[in-house]
Amino acid sequence: PLVLFGTVITHFFGGSAGREGTAVQIGGSIADRIGSIFGLKGNYKQILLITGIASGFSAVFGTPMTGVVFALEVLVIGKIQYKGVLHALIAALVADYVCLLFPIHHTHYQINTTVNENFYSIYFWLKIILAGILFGLVANSFSLLIYSFKKAYAKIAFRSWFTPIIGALIIILLAQLVGYDYLGLGVNPNYPGAASLIGAFHINGVTHWSWLWKLLFTTITLSAGFKGGEVTPLFFIGAALGNTLGILMGLPVDLMAGLGFIAVFAGATNTPLACCFMGLELFGSQYLPLYVVVCFLAYYCNGLGGIYEAQLISDRKSYFFFHTKQKTLGNYQEQGRLYLKRRIKNLRSKYL
Incomplete structure (x- = not known):
């Protein structure tokens, strides 16, 4: 409760x-x-x-x-x-x-683009692979920013109860600077013309930097101690990033928004197979090869990231990651941060 x-x-x-x-x-x-x-x-x-x-x-x-x-x-x-x-x-x-x-209706997301043989060229797949990598890096940045903001709050706040106050003030300041588009859930626009998750599937439905603003608003909110889920904000971030990549890469905006929708969530939760099924249920089966590529690329490129620190670890994701005896993702992430700090310290002492 x-x-x-x-x-x-x-x-x-x-x-x-x-x-x-x-x-x-x-x-x-x-x-x-x-x-x-x-x-x-x-x-x-x-x-x-x-x-x-x-x-x-x-x-x-x-x-x-x-x-x-x-x-x-x-x-x-x-x-x-x-x-x-x-x-x-x-x-x-x-x-x-x-x-x-019950009279409850789930939000419907739709990709209207029809994929044909012209899509499956080498250049198309290179763009999809690049997009999958970027989706994974953004998924990693989500958990990294939450960790970093928590550390920052701990240093600034003289009492734990003061942390939400600081977070709220930062959110208010950001809202005054960039607008109220990124407050709340974000599925539907907060006002006519506002950026939203549904708008990300359309040209000019979001700005080029909407994904970044939603990323900052959400991580600042959650790291300050406010309760809420990460799922829908991750959908928003992924779809908005896909919208931007679609425009920059010359690919259909709705298709890229849909791929970002599932891929960023796949990376952040370490559930690529489930997100492939999500793509099937939400958008249809004709894009299945694309789901598999972007979801698993995002999963691997997310690295040590993940929003569920209590997740158990069966094995490392690939040979690019070091072995660990840690049992949970949270401990694994902490071990990874300590490892990176030692590496950076050694490089500084060696070359500087």
């Missing part, structure tokens, strides 16, 4: 945060609590947790298959928990059906 109330308060006062991610957390928390009540332990409790995550994701996005794969993939990086697939599938389908019984 505290996460729910905190999210409502954040949105009420204009904080740049999501709410769907909170619903997924609530689903997982309820499942965990039920498991504790009935004394479930080990694999049984993990299966129940997977079920809760799948149902929460399916309900808020209207994508049951994505919810299933996301729940199976998100707990452990590099390993899918197949033991909970049937339970997650049933829960996701039921959750989606229950939502449809």
Whole structure:
């Protein structure tokens, strides 16, 4: 309940945060609590947790298959928990059906561009590969900025309760400088002509720097202690970046916005397979090869990044990353930061 109330308060006062991610957390928390009540332990409790995550994701996005794969993939990086697939599938389908019984409509995103043989040239694929790399780097910057801002707040604030005040003042100042487009959820425009997630699928729907402003607004908000999800802001950031890349690369804006939509989220959550399914459910199957390329490139190029510090690590993503004995992503990230600091210090002492 505290996460729910905190999210409502954040949105009420204009904080740049999501709410769907909170619903997924609530689903997982309820499942965990039920498991504790009935004394479930080990694999049984993990299966129940997977079920809760799948149902929460399916309900808020209207994508049951994505919810299933996301729940199976998100707990452990590099390993899918197949033991909970049937339970997650049933829960996701039921959750989606229950939502449809109410007058609730999920936001529809659409790619109108038709991909034909002219698209699949070497230059087209080079542009897609470059875009996938950039999506991954931006996904990494999301978690990096949250970490950096938290460190900065800790140095500035003389009391922990003063941190949200500093964050709120910064958000107010930014809003005065660049406008109110990036406050709140951002799915629909805050006023006619404002940048929004839906607008990112259209030419002139966002500016070239909308992705950066939304990135700053969201990371400043969340790192200051305001509650809310990261999911929808990541969608906004990815779609807006895709819009910009589409214009710069001479590719269809709606197609690139859709690819950015799923790829940045894939990198930030370390769930590339789930995001491929998300592309299928939201945009259709004709772009499947593009989903796979950008999502997995973003996943690898995200490196040590990730918004879920409690994610367990099965193995390193590739041979480009060092081995680690850390069990969680948060500890792995801290180890990586210490490693980079040592390398920079050694290089400075050697060449400066």
